[in-house]
Amino acid sequence: MEVTLTRAIRTQQNNTVRNILDVPNAGINHRIRGGVSPLTLAVKLRLTQVTELLLRSEADVNAEDEDGFTPLGWAVIKGQKAIVGLLISFGADLEYKYQKHDCCTALLLATKHEQIAVVDELLQRNAEVNCADVHGYTPLAWAARQGSDEIVKRL
Incomplete structure (x- = not known):
């Protein structure tokens, strides 16, 4: 089956x-x-x-x-x-840490991949905005690092 x-x-x-x-x-x-x-x-x-x-x-x-x-x-x-x-x-x-991907959460992944609509959805669902990956980067730090102004504004 x-x-x-x-x-x-x-x-x-x-x-x-x-x-x-x-x-x-x-x-x-x-x-x-x-x-x-x-x-x-x-x-x-x-x-x-x-x-x-x-x-x-x-x-x-x-x-x-x-x-x-x-x-x-x-x-x-x-x-x-x-x-x-x-x-x-x-x-x-929502806060699952992807071990093979620097312990990113869904919000960190969305930020890294610049998925603005998904970032909005995750924030609406109360995703933790202060989570950090294994390198200490938060979603805001990633967005700023990438120059993703739209995501920076949302975070």
């Missing part, structure tokens, strides 16, 4: 995904190459509807892949504001 779920997600067959998720042991948290879960795959492919279907079926919202990212991390760096909000609504850890 795991391969079928992954294939249905990759080919964007939402009805098939929905039908598979109705089956017990549908492999909702089964990992494929790279430690990627079906939820992470849906996020990486920017599939908001499928992401919501998986979350409603209790996919592991904080599953880390071999790249060291959770679904929230991928949504942040890809600038997917709506999916970021959805993941947080379903319990994604």
Whole structure:
């Protein structure tokens, strides 16, 4: 069932995904190459509807892949504001420290990748603005360092 779920997600067959998720042991948290879960795959492919279907079926919202990212991390760096909000609504850890990425939080990642809309979403969700990475840089320090005036204003 795991391969079928992954294939249905990759080919964007939402009805098939929905039908598979109705089956017990549908492999909702089964990992494929790279430690990627079906939820992470849906996020990486920017599939908001499928992401919501998986979350409603209790996919592991904080599953880390071999790249060291959770679904929230991928949504942040890809600038997917709506999916970021959805993941947080379903319990994604807003302050998760990405060990393979200098212990950045979602807000630090959004700042580093200059994802202004995502920064706004994370601030609305009360992300910690004074968090620092392993080098001591806060989101404000990163934004200033990069010359991201719009993000500096928000922080």
